[in-house]
Amino acid sequence: MRIVIVGGGVVGASTAYWLSRRAGVDVLVLEQDPTYATASTTLSAASIRQQFSTPANIRLSQFGLELLRTAPERLGVDPQFKERGYLLLAGDVGRDILADNVSIQAAAGAQTALFTPDELEARFPWFCAAGLSAGALGLSGEGWFDPSALLQGFKDKSKRQGAQWRTAEADGFEMAGGKIRQVRLRSGETIDADEVVNAAGPRAAKVAAWAGLSLPVEARARSVFYFECRDGVEISRTAPLTVDPSGVYFRPEGAGFICGVSPPAERDPSCDPSETPAVDWDLFEEIIWPTLAARVPAFEAIKVQSAWAGYYAYNTLDQNALIGRLPECANLWFANGFSGHGLQQAAGVGRGLAELIADGAYQTLDLSVFDAERVLDGRAVIERNVI
Ligand SMILES: Cc1cc2nc3c(=O)[nH]c(=O)nc-3n(C[C@H](O)[C@H](O)[C@H](O)COP(=O)(O)OP(=O)(O)OC[C@H]3O[C@@H](n4cnc5c(N)ncnc54)[C@H](O)[C@@H]3O)c2cc1C
Missing domain, CATH: 3.50.50.60 (FAD/NAD(P)-binding domain)
Known part of the structure; x- marks a missing residue:
């Protein structure tokens, strides 16, 4: 065949x-x-x-x-898996949905736990939980890799x-x-x-x-920004991939962090996948940076070093x-x-x-x-x- x-x-x-x-x-x-x-x-x-x-x-x-963990034996490569967790945050009204998701994940054998805003600030002293009702943190099996x-x-x-x-x-x-x-x-x-x-x-x-x-399936551009933060050493050492209720996310990467957000629907056109996607810098200035600075006060002072854009194969x-x-x-x-x-x-x-x-x-x-x-x-x- x-x-x-x-x-x-x-x-x-x-x-x-x-x-x-x-x-x-x-x-x-x-x-x-x-x-x-x-x-x-x-x-x-x-x-x-x-x-x-x-x-x-x-x-x-x-x-x-399982594949990532066994990649050295199965595939002969080390994908450099960094098991640091995801932290999904809920705003004023999202706590019940987050709690429901955590029980679905537990039933499927995932180790996710729900934290109150106070518990989040105690666990991550660099973090500001204002306006949040809860956060769900993956205690194992989540992170990033090569x-x-x-x-x-x-x-x-x-x-x-x-x-x-x-x-x-x-x-x-x-x-x-x-x-x-x-x-x-x-x-x-x-x-x-x-x-x-x-x-x-x-x-x-x-x-x-x-x-x-x-x-x-449409090609939709998604921008990723890499930034560094002078007072970011502890954040870089301890931060999970954190997703704000607005959809803005960040996680440690190398000496700094990467971040991004999906654009608002009216600014998210179907693109020609044979063309190179352009970085949407306005997203960083208008949405990402203000959100990051509110969630992590040390991110008031950050410097974007580079950015790239790729296409989601977006199932409409x-x-x-x-x-x-x-x-x-x-x-x-x-x-x-x-x-x-x-x-x-x-x-x-x-x-x-x-x-x-x-x-x-x-x-x-x-x-x-x-x-x-x-x-x-x-x-x-x-x-x-x-x-
Ligand atoms: C910014 C961004 C962030 C993302 N973050 C995550 C994440 O954190 N975690 C996650 O799980 N996923 C993430 N994704 C999604 C993930 O990257 C994709 O779902 C996944 O890589 C899809 O793999 P693929 O092989 O289908 O597509 P691709 O990696 O795009 O591969 C398709 C390949 O097909 C080739 N091709 C196309 N047409 C032809 C043709 N006619 N002839 C020959 N070759 C052809 C292309 O050259 C290409 O190499 C992200 C995507 C983007 C853009």
């Missing part, structure tokens, strides 16, 4: 890793840019959390965690297991009888395929359109993964629309997709809640913790 994967970011690489472990499977990954200059994977905030409200999202991250190391680990191990990787841009499909027969490259060359995986990240809708399918239906097929094309498999949480889900999604393609059904984690077919009747997966 010849399986062609379009896109060699972390999702394509993970899928190649899981598929190439199987006998009788011939895997070819097409990646147009092996420097990953505009891939979401390498431009992400590179973090993993258990703090979701949907059990399937929690379980996916738990498997992502996304390039994880990607490279999947890639190299898949090659050692027999997967082929080619630097080439897929440009279309040759279809017959409701199936893809060949993948066409920009060079004009065609490649025979029994199954095709769409792992094109923010370009996923374009790939789906080659088979005449419509996928609700519900901002959750779209996995599986649509009825109109029997051999095009989606692993798309992860919005802001695909890096941590890549390990479990790659494994699940390999099971769907090779075994015909999920064998380990049941990911059917993320079935791509839900786009046909607009059945949204409601995830309260979207960042």
Whole structure:
């Protein structure tokens, strides 16, 4: 069975890793840019959390965690996992929802605890809890890591297991009888395929359109700012990835911190993923910095050193993964629309997709809640913790 994967970011690489472990499977990954200059994977905030409200999202991250912890033995790489937790904050009215989420997470085996504003200030003396009703802190299994190391680990191990990787841009499909027969490259060359995986990240809708399918996935720009703080040593040593009720987040990175926020809906257009996304500096000045300074008084005096922007593959239906097929094309498999949480889900999604393609059904984690077919009747997966 010849399986062609379009896109060699972390999702394509993970899928190649899981598929190439199987006998009788011939895997070819097409990646147009092996420097990953505009891939979401390498431009992400590179973090993993258990703090979701949907059990399937929690379980996916738990498997992502297991993979990170075992990456040196499984993949031969050290992803430099820093297990420092997420702190999700609730404003005046959010405490009950946060508490409800914590019980859902506990039922799924995650170690998250709810803290009062006073307890938060006692635990983090640099922190100001004004206007908050509670905070949920991950006590284990959350933090950040090196996304390039994880990607490279999947890639190299898949090659050692027999997967082929080619630097080439897929440009279309040759279809017959409701199936893809060949993948066409920009060079004009065609490649025979029994199954095709769409792992094109923010370009996923374009790939789906080659088979005449419509996928609700848009490229939406997200900016990340790196700053340093003169009085930030203790904060850097102890801070979790902290998410304000406004959506502004920050976490330690190197000698400083990274931070970001999703833009307001009216300033969040669908972009052309073939263009390099621009950093939205106004977001930092207008929203991020005032919020940071109110939450962490030492952040009144910070200096932005650099910034970058990447694309979310934004699922406009519900901002959750779209996995599986649509009825109109029997051999095009989606692993798309992860919005802001695909890096941590890549390990479990790659494994699940390999099971769907090779075994015909999920064998380990049941990911059917993320079935791509839900786009046909607009059945949204409601995830309260979207960042
Ligand atoms: C700013 C930012 C912060 C984020 N923070 C986090 C986080 O903290 N935690 C988390 O879990 N997730 C986070 N994410 C989301 C995460 O980065 C993505 O969900 C994940 O990396 C998706 O991986 P992918 O392989 O699907 O996409 P990508 O990494 O974009 O890879 C897709 C690849 O497909 C290739 N490609 C596309 N079209 C073609 C074609 N026609 N032919 C050949 N190759 C093609 C591209 O070159 C690219 O390399 C963040 C994203 C951004 C932008």
